[in-house]
Amino acid sequence: MKLYTHFRSSASFRVRIALNLKGLAYESAPLVLARGEHREAAYRGVNPQELVPALVDEGRVLNQSLAIIEYLEEKFPRPPLLPADALGRARVRSLALLVACEIHPLNNLRVLGYLRSQLAQDEEGITTWYRYWIAEGLAKLEQELSTEQTGRFAHGDSPTVADCCLVPQIFNARRYDCDTSPYPITMRVFDTCMGLEAFARAQPSKQPDAQ
Numbered sequence: 122m123k124l125y126t127h128f129r130s131s132a133s134f135r136v137r138i139a140l141n142l143k144g145l146a147y148e149s150a151p152l153v154l155a156r157g158e159h160r161e162a163a164y165r166g167v168n169p170q171e172l173v174p175a176l177v178d179e180g181r182v183l184n185q186s187l188a189i190i191e192y193l194e195e196k197f198p199r200p201p202l203l204p205a206d207a208l209g210r211a212r213v214r215s216l217a218l219l220v221a222c223e224i225h226p227l228n229n230l231r232v233l234g235y236l237r238s239q240l241a242q243d244e245e246g247i248t249t250w251y252r253y254w255i256a257e258g259l260a261k262l263e264q265e266l267s268t269e270q271t272g273r274f275a276h277g278d279s280p281t282v283a284d285c286c287l288v289p290q291i292f293n294a295r296r297y298d299c300d301t302s303p304y305p306i307t308m309r310v311f312d313t314c315m316g317l318e319a320f321a322r323a324q325p326s327k328q329p330d331a332q
């Protein structure tokens with residue numbers, strides 16, 4: 122398998138974690154987002170959505186991180202990244218979507234670029250925006266995690282797709298010096314995940330394209 126990725130991309134980070142948890146080897150194909158390589162014709166031919174990640178398997182390209190992870194889950198069911206019960210799966214997907222749909226898109230590169238270039242926001246304005254949406258989203262995640270269904274991980278005692286989304290989002294929060302102290306359960310789960318080699322090896326600083 123080949124993964125089009127960027128070391129700081131949290132959506133790519135989610136897929137790297139899932140691949141590692143399932144013990145799957147892959148070749149990294151890094152793109153430099155700051156240079157707009159994801160918008161060049163060569164990559165548009167791979168992923169018309171002009172986003173990373175994209176995964177090539179059996180000569181076919183898959184995109185959208187959660188669709189990729191669900192594909193891996195179906196093709197390589199062990200170890201499972203979704204619970205065995207329907208209610209559990211719904212909760213895990215809801216937690217993953219809370220991060221992937223309600224937090225991450227608001228702070229994406231092209232959104233920050235639009236704020237900067239079209240709405241004339243300076244770095245202070247951008248940082249204020251970024252921290253606001255992180256705080257708003259993580260507060261909701263913390264509330265969702267404050268139930269007995271949360272175990273050592275976001276759902277129960279083994280890692281799931283929810284953890285694959287939670288961890289990269291905390292890396293993003295830290296990158297912008299967001300205060301994570303109001304989210305003790307989220308941070309406990311984050312620390313537990315980072316204790317696993319599959320998560321640690323997927324982090325930005327360990328990627329071949331890290332500066």
Ligand SMILES: N[C@@H](CCC(=O)N[C@@H](CS)C(=O)NCC(=O)O)C(=O)O
Binds near residue numbers: 133154221229
């Ligand atoms: N919903 C997509 C999001 C992918 C995404 O936004 N990737 C970012 C990097 S984390 C990207 O390629 N951004 C480029 C841009 O905003 O121009 C997924 O989960 O794969």
